[in-house]
Amino acid sequence: MIKTVILSMFLPILAGGGLVALCWLLPPLRKWKWLSSVTYGFGLAVAVFASQAAENGIPEFPPTERKQWLGLAAVLAAVFTVYGSLTGHAGKERSWPSTEFFAVLAGAMVACLPFFAQFAGGELQPLFTGTGPADHVAMGLAVTVGFLALDRIVESRPGATLPLVLCITFAGLAPIADAASWITLTFLCAVAAGTSLIAAVAARFGGSPSIGRGGLLAAVVLLVIFSVAGYRQTYGEFPWWTWGLAAAAPLVLLPLEHPLFGKLPAWGGLTLRLVLVAAIVGTAVGIAVQAGSGGDAANDYGGFK
Numbered sequence: 001m002i003k004t005v006i007l008s009m010f011l012p013i014l015a016g017g018g019l020v021a022l023c024w025l026l027p028p029l030r031k032w033k034w035l036s037s038v039t040y041g042f043g044l045a046v047a048v049f050a051s052q053a054a055e056n057g058i059p060e061f062p063p064t065e066r067k068q069w070l071g072l073a074a075v076l077a078a079v080f081t082v083y084g085s086l087t088g089h090a091g092k093e094r095s096w097p098s099t100e101f102f103a104v105l106a107g108a109m110v111a112c113l114p115f116f117a118q119f120a121g122g123e124l125q126p127l128f129t130g131t132g133p134a135d136h137v138a139m140g141l142a143v144t145v146g147f148l149a150l151d152r153i154v155e156s157r158p159g160a161t162l163p164l165v166l167c168i169t170f171a172g173l174a175p176i177a178d179a180a181s182w183i184t185l186t187f188l189c190a191v192a193a194g195t196s197l198i199a200a201v202a203a204r205f206g207g208s209p210s211i212g213r214g215g216l217l218a219a220v221v222l223l224v225i226f227s228v229a230g231y232r233q234t235y236g237e238f239p240w241w242t243w244g245l246a247a248a249a250p251l252v253l254l255p256l257e258h259p260l261f262g263k264l265p266a267w268g269g270l271t272l273r274l275v276l277v278a279a280i281v282g283t284a285v286g287i288a289v290q291a292g293s294g295g296d297a298a299n300d301y302g303g304f305k
Contacts, residue, residue, distance in 0.1 A: 007054040007055075008051050008054045008055045008187045008191075009051065009187050009190055009191055009194070011054070012046075012047040012048070012050035012051040012191045012195075013047055013191055013194035013195055013198070015046050015047060016043040016044060016045075016047025016048075016194075016195040017043060017194060017197075017198030017202075018198075019042060019043045020039050020040055020195065020198055020199045021201075021206075023035055023036060023039040024036065024039060024199070024202040024203060024206035024207075025202055025205065025206045030206055030207060030209060034085065036209045037085055037209075037210060037212030037214060038081045038082060038085050038212055038214045039209075039212075039215070040163065040199050040212065040215035040219075041077060041081030041084070041211070041214045041215035041216075041217070041218035041219070042081055042218075043198075044077055044195055044196075044215070044218050044219060044222060045074045045075070045077040045078035045081065045218060046074075046078075047191045047192065047194070047195040048070075048071075048073070048074035048077065048191055048192055049071055049078075050191075051188050052070050052074065052184070052188060053071060055183075055187060056068070056071070056184060058071070059071035059072050062117035062118070063117065063122070066127065066128055066129065067184060069113075069127050069225070070185065070188055070225070070226070073221065073225040073226075076110075076113075076221055077218035077221050078218070080106060080214065080217045080218050080221055081214035081215060081217065081218045082214060083217065084102065084106070084147070084212070084213040084214035084215075084216065084217035085213060087099045087102050087213050099151060099213070103144045103147045103151075106143055106144065106147065106221075107141060107142075107143040107144030108140055110136075110140045110143045110221065110224070110225075111136045111137050111139055111141075112136075112140075113127060113136070114126060114127060127228070127229075128228060128233050130232050131228065131232050135228065135232075139224055139225070139228055142224045143220055143221055143224050146220040146223070146224065146248075146251075147213075147220050149251055149254060150162075150216055150250060150251070150253070150254075151213060151216065152254070153254070153257070154210055154212065154213060154215075154216050156257060157253070158203075158209060158210035159203045159208030159209070159210075160200040160204045162210075163196045163197070163200035163203055163211060164197075164200045165249075165253065165273065165274065166192075166193075166196045166219050166250065167193045167194075167196035168193075168249070168274065168278050168281055169193075169223065169246060169247065169250055169281060170189050170190075170192040170196060170223075171189070171190070171281075172281030172282070172284060172285050173185075173189040173223075173227070173230070173243070173247065174190045174193065175285050175288065175289060176230065176243060176246060176289075177189055177226075177230050179236055179238065179289050180236030180238075181234065181236070182230065182233065182234050185229060185230055185233075188226065189226060192219075192222060199211070223247040224247065226247070227243040227244060227246075228243075231243045236288065237291045238288040238290075238291035239291075243284075245280060245281075245284040246280070246284035246285065249277045249284075252277055253273055256269070256272065256273055256276070
């Protein structure tokens with residue numbers, strides 16, 4: 001068990017978090033604005049992929065088991081990190097293609113993942129057990145809306161705020177996955193949380209860099225896929241909306257951008273944001289943990305049949 005924890009959690013966190021710390025703390029690297037803006041997204045992708053590979057091996061494409069989509073989600077996060085950065089960065093947005101166009105296209109790509117797998121030689125299968133066309137469309141919409149909604153926060157809150165918020169969010173999904181008895185998903189959420197925590201520390205001492213639109217898009221994609229996978233691939237005896245409540249917690253930051261809250265001191269504004277996010281995530285975790293789970297024997301983690 002100790003070896004599994006080291007290989008599936010601590011080493012991936014060191015890999016992903018170390019990448020972020022290296023790029024945000026070393027002066028020659030952090031002066032490269034494009035690299036700085038995609039560092040967080042790449043760190044998440046590296047950490048999640050390494051954890052999935054350590055736990056279940058290198059995922060295949062097209063996948064032969066549904067759980068391999070979790071590792072492929074990390075690859076998608078890395079691709080979207082570069083993709084999201086094409087819209088520009090804080091204070092410099094390109095006039096065309098617009099951010100909205102990129103967001104809609106990203107959502108469409110997520111919704112069409114089963115078709116991409118079919119084109120690569122696999123069978124046309126839903127991503128997870130029980131997901132239908134409506135679920136895939138909902139995933140795409142969640143990616144699009146989540147990215148566009150939080151884009152404003154990326155622009156106005158560089159530094160440790162978003163990494164800390166995402167750390168709390170991913171950390172909350174971990175015990176929910178554990179309550180649903182899916183240890184692999186628990187590790188992946190914990191790894192994403194640990195990488196985000198290291199990113200927050202690096203941002204505090206690295207000149208308050210932004211996670212960038214690429215990093216935001218990568219995080220949103222992972223939150224959406226992790227939540228849908230956890231809901232569909234397990235039989236945890238708690239409400240389905242618990243996953244969505246935890247994953248959507250960062251949206252509470254939006255009303256806090258009102259000028260009224262701008263009068264708070266910097267530490268007060270940060271504390272308020274973190275407390276509200278933690279309260280929402282904590283509510284979801286409390287409901288999931290209290291309700292318990294159905295046990296490993298009831299879960300469908302394996303093949304498509």
